[in-house]
Amino acid sequence: MQKDSKPDIFIISTNNWNGFWFQRQEFACRFAQEGYRVFYINKIPQRIPSFKSLIRFIKTKIQNDTIKNDIPKNVIVLTPFFLPPLFIFKVINYVFALLFVYSIKSKFKIKNLFFITYQPSYIVLHMISQLKPDKIIYVNTHNYNSDPTCPKILFQSEQILVSLSHVLLADSLYNQKRLEKCNPSIPVGRAMPGVNISHFLRSYRGDEIERKKTIYFFGDIGKHLDIELYNKAAEEFKVYLIGIINNEIAHLISSKITILPPVSPSNLPDILRGADILTIWYKKSDYVDGILPAKFFECLATQKPLFISGLNEALLYSDAVYNIDGSYIHFKEIIRNLENLETIEKREKRIRYAKEADWSVRYNQFKSNIGIC
The missing domain is CATH 3.40.50.2000 (Glycogen Phosphorylase B;)
Structure with a gap:
């Protein structure tokens, strides 16, 4: 693939760039080293908010901010604002997604977009509808079925995302089987954790x-x-x-x-x-x-x-x-x-x-x- 034909990589992460190091940051860096332009989207809400979760969010952010990870050339880290993906916030989150995508398109000429998402909320679906990526990749790293903090609408969004995706991947055998049940017509591969x-x-x-x-x-x-x-x-x-x-x-x-x-x-x-x-x-x-x-x-x-x-x-x-x-x-x-x-x-x-x-x-x-x- 020639350099000028390399697609842009859009990564919707489940963790912020600063803090513990996961597959999302590692792959973003490696794509960037090979000349791809990478948009790394810091963690967006996907759980039902509570006072305890808010306290934990603030505490985690403060401690993670003490771990500053270098941002290499070709990686653009973005932190959009969204409300939790509850049904009552669906319209306002759509507006936020519209403004976020507009801000990206106004600054960057997006080309041949590969959209990689690690979470399945309707906020992600909003972004997909506006960005119109050439390829959608869903990487499942979370057992949403057994997480009581996830809103019911998230499961509906995941079903839609699975039906839209061109590639389905999972970190564990358990999550691989989850996705296979969601869409038996698409083979589900693995995207396992790694190590330096x-x-x-x-x-x-x-x-x-x-x-x-x-x-x-x-x-x-x-x-x-x-x-x-x-x-x-x-x-x-x-x-x-x-x-x-x-x-x-x-x-x-x-x-x-x-x-x-x-x-x-x-x-x-x-x-x-x-x-x-x-x-x-x-x-x-x-x-x-x-x-x-x-x-x-x-x-x-x-x-x-x-x-x-x-x-x-x-x-x-x-x-x-x-x-x-x-x-x-x-x-x-x-x-x-x-x-x-x-x-x-x-x-x-x-x-x-x-x-x-x-x-x-x-x-x-x-x-x-x-x-x-």
Whole structure:
């Protein structure tokens, strides 16, 4: 494809540019490096608002704003204003979408547009109707069916989006099956989380299994976390949680647990050097069934022992991780035998899975899926 024929890339994200690093920012950067012009749209509302969610939104924004991610050449980051996608706001949101798209068209000559959206609200449908993209790609990374904070109209919008899309992708097997039920006539591909493997390799020290004193988790500290497991671990180990705490569970966290603020993607591997054990301990639920967190492959790339719980999507990698299935007793049994269980072969499997998930591999798979050579 010649440079002057490259399509514009429009990405509707579920997270802001600043803050934790996800597939959305990574792919935007890689498209830009290859000469594509990328419009990156910061997170727009998709949930039912509440006082608690408003407090969390403000708190998250303040903390995420402390993590400034560089914006490369060819990436244009935009932050439109919309109200939550409730039925009563449909008309006013249509007007906001009209003004937003008009502002873009008045500044930029849009050409051969590839519209990639990670959320399915009617606000997105408004933008599609006005931008008239050449190709619509929907990447499902959220189990909306099991999220009570999502308005019913969002499910209707998702059905319409699925019917309009030229390409359907999902991050997890669970979400892949969700989309297949929505539109059996279109094959659903995968757009799995990835990792900058060389970045996280520097977290490994080599003496983790001999020390086995510190337990780390990084990411959203919310209701999906099995706080009870972490509290039990804090009685015998040094436990560190890195991220933003959901106010609804703050009072449940043991005072023996150390909370660290979120850090930039470039600094995270250095922080993780202090970890002997990495964990992703979630509570089993219909919602969690659809999750394969981005941090999973980042943890694998550190080579450190990784303990999971409640993550059905990660069971495919059971030969490289330890599944404690909600049992602290099982965790202690594995820890006692860790020097025998933690073989070179097990560590090599982590590296192999991480290499398969390297962003360069994921990006090339994504380009192939959406029809860019």
